[in-house]
Amino acid sequence: MKTTNLQCPSCKANVEWSDKFPHRPFCSQRCQQIDFGDWATESYSIAGEAVLDPELMGQESLDEH
Numbered sequence: 001m002k003t004t005n006l007q008c009p010s011c012k013a014n015v016e017w018s019d020k021f022p023h024r025p026f027c028s029q030r031c032q033q034i035d036f037g038d039w040a041t042e043s044y045s046i047a048g049e050a051v052l053d054p055e056l057m058g059q060e061s062l063d064e065h
């Protein structure tokens, strides 16, 4: 099975799409929480409007594979 590599959305560290990184697409729980905080703040500031973050879109397409 081919391993997918990607970058942590928070710190751009290399992340392997495998059990080695349980917090993928983030490199760590810390980055996961940082990013979620940003996302929550952002969606509040753009109330009601869909956030089309290219990084989030990329993650979704990875997930479908």
Ligand SMILES: [Zn+2]
Residues within 6 Å of the ligand: 008, 009, 010, 011, 012, 013, 026, 027, 028, 031
């Ligand atoms: Zn990270």
